[in-house]
Amino acid sequence: MTDVEVRFARARDDVTIGYQMFGQGPPLVWMPSLSNIVAQWRIPAMHAAYQDLARNLTMILYDGRGTGASDRRIDLGDLGLDAHLRDLHAVLDDTGLPRVSLLGYYHSVPTALAFAARNPGRVERLVLFGGTPRLREAMLPAQTQALLSLIDQDWGLFADAAATAWLGWDAAPTGRWTAEAFRTATSAPIAKAWFEAARHIDVTAELAAVRAPALVLHRQGEQRIPAETSRRLAETLPDGRFVELSGSTPTLFLEDRDTDVRLVTDFVTTGALTAAGRPATGRLTPRETDVLRLLAAGDSNAEIARRLGIAVHTVERHLSAVYRKIGARGRSDAVRLMLDFRHPG
Structure with missing residues (x-):
């Protein structure tokens, strides 16, 4: 060809x-x-x-x-x-x-x-x-x-x-x-x-x-x-x-x-x-864990940035890594997966 x-x-x-x-x-x-x-x-x-x-x-x-x-x-x-x-x-x-x-x-x-x-x-x-x-x-x-x-x-x-x-x-x-x-x-x-x-x-x-x-x-x-x-x-x-x-x-x-x-x-x-x-899985870093915890609490990216003292684009970068590691399609999916983990079955 x-x-x-x-x-x-x-x-x-x-x-x-x-x-x-x-x-x-x-x-x-x-x-x-x-x-x-x-x-x-x-x-x-x-x-x-x-x-x-x-x-x-x-x-x-x-x-x-x-x-x-x-x-x-x-x-x-x-x-x-x-x-x-x-x-x-x-x-x-x-x-x-x-x-x-x-x-x-x-x-x-x-x-x-x-x-x-x-x-x-x-x-x-x-x-x-x-x-x-x-x-x-x-x-x-x-x-x-x-x-x-x-x-x-x-x-x-x-x-x-x-x-x-x-x-x-x-x-x-x-x-x-x-x-x-x-x-x-x-x-x-x-x-x-x-x-x-x-x-x-x-x-x-x-x-x-x-x-x-x-x-x-x-x-x-x-x-x-x-x-x-x-x-x-x-x-x-x-x-x-x-x-x-x-x-x-x-x-x-x-x-x-x-x-x-x-x-x-x-x-x-x-x-x-x-x-x-499918997105790869992996262990979350301490900062990624903090970001995911605040996300699950309902905080926006700007609120997460303010609470952690980092820039909004840094929050977005952490979230991108979190989504990839846990296999989430987005914010709501990440929260669901986190809740499932906390309360299995």
Whole structure:
């Protein structure tokens, strides 16, 4: 599977969208961030991940407008949510698939959520990684702001930094090919407009209408999106499940490809979480025990911070570790598990 055909769909506003379809099994649409589906096949880790996923899933990859194999005219106009939804509609209409699962990845998480909310009959399940319903939250970390400032200054340097410092693809030849995929994904002016439009994308109000089961995955370093942000998303969705993956590399299918592939494949095909996808257990530290005790007493994060003399973000970090260690999905689940422990049977 080294030479997958690029097909072309036409969006309702006459923009051409390039996509690929391969594999066998239930369909999973891997939605794009800044992408170049042709160049991404040259990244060894991504090539292997595509092949592994395609053993049990029909994979659909596509480049959003302005990127990769899709229409890259400088006058594309709107690059906001409605434009991204038109791209997805175009691909699905062209494939003829009536119902699919969606893998929202970073920038495309809000698009996946909005599509599921507005088209419940077309979405089987959601897998969400690295994004938030309000995209400006994902762009707040200082490291991300510093990276985005490079777009105007040096497009090549931005691509290199995005591949290594941002996404952790630092092993040769992985880093080299990932940087090349970023560099050839689009142009600096389109990327600048793309990120500017992203600041205004907010689908928070649509979360209650998402009926598809959703698996929210998290693997991030502390300088990027906090685990608590992803956890809140899972708790807000009507049928959301949160899994914090081991490791700190902020991407899927690189640090532990076999586990990631198995987790995504099992969820898309059956809706089940494999053992590899269940949070790990472990002994709580004294501080984590204090935080959990105050949580069970009904204190808010701010109240816990005040009582313990620590910052609110430190409380959130402790809670993230507590949830992972005891296997809780969120605040209420953690309290229930603690009460069950205190009063068994």
